[in-house]
Structure formats: structure tokens, C-alpha cells
Amino acid sequence: METSMMEIEKTATILKLLGDKTRLTMLKMLDTHDYCVCEFVEIFKVSQPAISQHVRKLKDVGLVKETRRGQWIIYSLNRESDSFHFVQSLIQHLPNQDFKLQELEEQGLRISCN
Amino acid sequence: METSMMEIEKTATILKLLGDKTRLTMLKMLDTHDYCVCEFVEIFKVSQPAISQHVRKLKDVGLVKETRRGQWIIYSLNRESDSFHFVQSLIQHLPNQDFKLQELEEQGLRISCN
């Protein structure tokens, strides 16, 4: 049967957040790997502040969490979030995005954060 | 297992559409009953043009379809839509909204369309 119920209002808030190609892709990517802001900047080809604002929105609703590692801040899925299972059942339908990480490595742009 | 893959871009478009309390509730309602515009107007307490615009957006992406019945236009889920299973797996998480229909009947406002 069903996992757990979501409030309509909260769900709408989350769906609006995920209704953005960049954030939706981020979440799918975070399902298999953690990423730092600088990697997202390379991958999405937008400015660093733009990326910061996207991850902040995801953080504000509790979907992702951050860990500082030196000068880098690593973002990861918050698997303790109330909405985690909902979001995961949703991104299940999306194609794996690991190729983006591979492209990054081929360009030698991943090393910077590790 | 998994049903079928959704493109990221198309999925973002759909999620943005569903990231609105009114449209999300509409879809959940349409999962169990068909509704005409005038019923939605009563239920959502917004103007008739506002409702028309919401259902139009849902229709434009193929999630709902309309059937004229006399002077009324009845909206229903388009279960042939590419995105139908995706949307259905999503609204599964939402609480049933049939109480809205009952409220409408108690107010005697449902008779108008039938």
C-alpha cells in the first residue's frame, strides 16, 4: 500500500521547488553522489551565486544538507527529511545523471574539490 | 520495479504545473471523480476565469481532457497521457479530497451541473 501521506500544501511547495530543471537534476544527481557548489557550477553552466541560491532553496525545505570540508561545502540528500521518501519515489522516474560526473572528470574539473 | 523513464525537462515542466496548490488539489480530486468548472469555482473560492486558466494549463500538457455536456464542460484525468502513471504515483501520496465534494453536496451546489 501507501507509504505515508503528504500534506497538499507542503507537497505543492516541494513540487514547485522541483519544477525547475536545475534543482530537479541536482536532486537526481544527489541521489547517487554528493556534490560541492563548484561542481554544480561547472555542470550547470550558470554563475556560482545562481547555484548557491538553488541549493539554498533545497536546504530551506530540508531536502538537502551541507557539510563543510575545508573551504568546500558539500551538499548531500537529507535522508532524514519528512519528504525524502516522496522525493525519492519521484526521482526514481528520472534517468541516472552520473554521466555528468564523468564528463566533469574527463575535463579534469572534479579534482578541485577532492 | 520501475514503470517508465521520464525526461528531466518534461518532468520539470509537469512538476512546476503541479507546484500549485489549486492545480495539485484538482488533479487529486480528478483521480476519483470528474468535475465541471462551476464546481471547481465553488470549491476553490476563486473566480471562474482563474479556474479556467488552471484547467487550461493542465489540458495543455495533456494531463486532463474535457467533455462538453450541454452547457457544462466536464474535466477528467487523461489516463492515456504519457505522464499519467508518473502523476498518479505522485498523487498517491496525497490525502483523498472527496470531502470537498461532500461539502459541495451539503451546500446543494453540486446539483447545478447534473
Added chain:
DNA sequence: TTTACATATAAGCATATAACTATTTATTTA
């Protein structure tokens, strides 16, 4: 065939969103 009713469309307005540049904050390293 005029009138009433249901819905759609158009136009206008207020607010939200997503991007950018410039600047600030935090951390590391020289």
C-alpha cells in the same frame, strides 16, 4: 430569436522567480 447561463479569452496589475554583477564572509595557504 432573444435571454440566460457556462465557460473561455483578453488585458492589466501585483508579486514571484531566476538570472546576473558586485560584495561579503569563511577558510586555507604562502
Added chain:
DNA sequence: TAAATAAATAGTTATATGCTTATATGTAAA
């Protein structure tokens, strides 16, 4: 401690959204 790097925040701008009122269209009924 000064310079360099990563990320966050502030401020601006362009565009999108959702609502409203006014009007048009389509159907039914007098």
C-alpha cells in the same frame, strides 16, 4: 598576516505567474 579560493548574500533586472475585471463565445431554454 596577506593573498587566494569557495561559497553566501545583496541588489538589480527581465520574465513568468496568478489573480482580477471586462468581454466574447457557445449552448439551452423561454
